[in-house]
Amino acid sequence: MKQNPKIKIEKIVSDGRGIGRFEGRVFFVKDVIPDETVEIKILNEKKNFAEGKIVSIIEKSPYRITPPCKYFKECGGCSFQHIDYRFHKIIKTEILRELLRMNSKISYEDGIEFIESPPYYYRNKVTLRVNEEGLSLLKEKSNEFVNIDECLIVNKKINGIIEKLNGMHLYQNYVNKVNIRISKAEKILLTLYTELFDISQLTLNLESLDVDNIILFLKDKKPVYIKGKGELVNLTNDNIFYFSHSNFLQVNDYIAEKIYTYLQSVVKEGETLLDLYSGIGIYSIIFNTIFKNIYSVEGNQSSVHFQRKNIKENRIKNISVINRFIDSSFEIKDSFNFDTVIIDPPREGVDKTFLKSLLPKIKNQLIYISCDPATLTRDISIIKDEFFISEIKIFDMFAQTKHFETVVIFERI
Ligand SMILES: C[S@@+](CC[C@H](N)C(=O)[O-])C[C@H]1O[C@@H](n2cnc3c(N)ncnc32)[C@H](O)[C@@H]1O
Structure with a gap:
């Protein structure tokens, strides 16, 4: 039997996968780190490239860590939780420089400053699907559900609402999607999307939720404002900004x-x-x-x-x-x-x-x-x-x- 290829990872490309070469062909592999040597199982072979899956790590990067999220392997949201956050700067900057070379035909030699984020609990918004088991995110490039009881990149107060909603009968109430958004002052807007025709059919105890606004969309897409005006507000030093569930705001x-x-x-x-x-x-x-x-x-x-x-x-x-x-x-x-x-x-x-x-x-x-x-x-x-x-x-x-x-x-x- 042909042996599994062993490849050295050269870099991470813009889809989050690492690339390495074996017998003249480029291999794309998930969950790797530059300079690691990995044994891979071939998943998919095309003329000029192939896709592989890690079987074992032969030489491990010093930046490899245990992903803190228990859903990391199956969920399509995060790509780099297995890498020490201090190394994300190098990976993302190199992805940008490579794209500047390839697409813009610019070899940009000047420094590119990288502004770091709090590594977790930073997102002010999440959209979740609903199935019999509760709230879920999606697997990568798929419509398959990953049921969750928390998401480590989402604001902690939003995670508290996720936990509460998981204990409610959303699916039985024909809720198919949920959006939770938090303002800078930590006011929450919850939007529920249902297949119901009439609000009187709803049996959820929404009053028990610690949120400031609830909007419910019925099957005909009509919004019902169950609590609050359906608006949030952010203040900066000089200005005030109102917004609602469907407006773009940086996350x-x-x-x-x-x-x-x-x-x-x-x-x-x-x-x-x-x-x-x-x-x-x-x-x-x-x-x-x-x-x-x-x-x-x-x-x-x-x-x-x-x-x-x-x-x-x-x-x-x-x-x-x-x-x-x-x-x-x-x-x-x-x-x-x-x-x-x-x-x-x-x-x-x-x-x-x-x-x-x-x-x-x-x-x-x-x-x-x-x-x-x-x-x-x-x-x-x-x-x-x-x-x-x-x-x-x-x-x-x-x-x-x-x-x-x-x-x-x-x-x-
Ligand atoms: C990345 S957001 C930027 C919004 C804003 N500058 C901010 O920082 O909050 C892009 C915005 O473009 C709007 N948009 C998307 N496609 C558009 C188009 N073809 N023409 C005009 N606006 C568009 C979206 O509704 C969204 O508000």
Whole structure:
């Protein structure tokens, strides 16, 4: 019988797996660490690469630790709990440098600062499925459930609610999904999605839960506000931000604050700011005092509603909000130009046609905030014709997972 290959892990790539070579072929392996030598069982062979599974670790990394979460092996959420947090910086920075080489054709030699997160209990939001056994996360790239009684990357108070909900008859009440969100002041918004047609059919004792807001969605998607107004609020030193269950907010408050403080130190004062993919308006509102006019573009209607409310509550007069999706048909009039543009897109990045048409309208700085280094580096390959990179920082927004947030500051060449 052919022996299992033994391979040395060269690096971790952007999907969180390690790669190594055997007989000229690249192998992808989960749960490994660079410089480890592992014996693997071949799972899947393609022409140019193969996938393998660890059978044994022949040479172990000094950074290997026991994953603290009992669901780590099956749950699709975290990728790096088996690695000492101090080494995540090296892995994530190398993933970004490699993508800059491959996608942007840039060999970025300058330093990339890595801003660490609290390694656990940092998430302010979780969405869970419901089955007969209770609440669950999903296995990687699958719809298979992993029932949990806690999640170590989620805020501890949210974990308390998970424990309580697991003791209730959610499944029998046709609840299929649950979203729990916590504000900085630790107020909780619980959203339940049910297959019920009528609230009178619900037999859950929701009053026993220590939460501030409960929204229940019926089968026809109608919301019923069972407790509170269905809103949360976050305060910063200068501003107040309202939001609800469906609005985008960064999931890690500690890291989000670090990004805001950093941007406040690099964004230069000017006449006009364009804030693209603006959500509930955080950047427009933070920078309202250093620009005369701000244009803010957001596609999600509910986020636009909260952005308008936030602008009003903060008594701001110089922000124009445009509710529309940015795509190849989005054109900015020739007469407009901007000193600074902030782009904070979803994982898909920015539409190529729109991005090309935007660049000549930026006089000074372009700030790109990205949660997906693959689309960021693809977009950089377009931006680099007109702008140079003055700084790149990684913010570990999604600690223990393969994901991270990157902020790139571009200046006009
Ligand atoms: C990564 S979030 C950034 C939000 C905001 N800048 C913040 O930090 O809170 C991306 C935002 O873009 C919005 N969005 C997604 N696709 C869009 C599109 N094609 N056009 C406009 N907005 C879009 C989402 O609703 C979301 O609010």
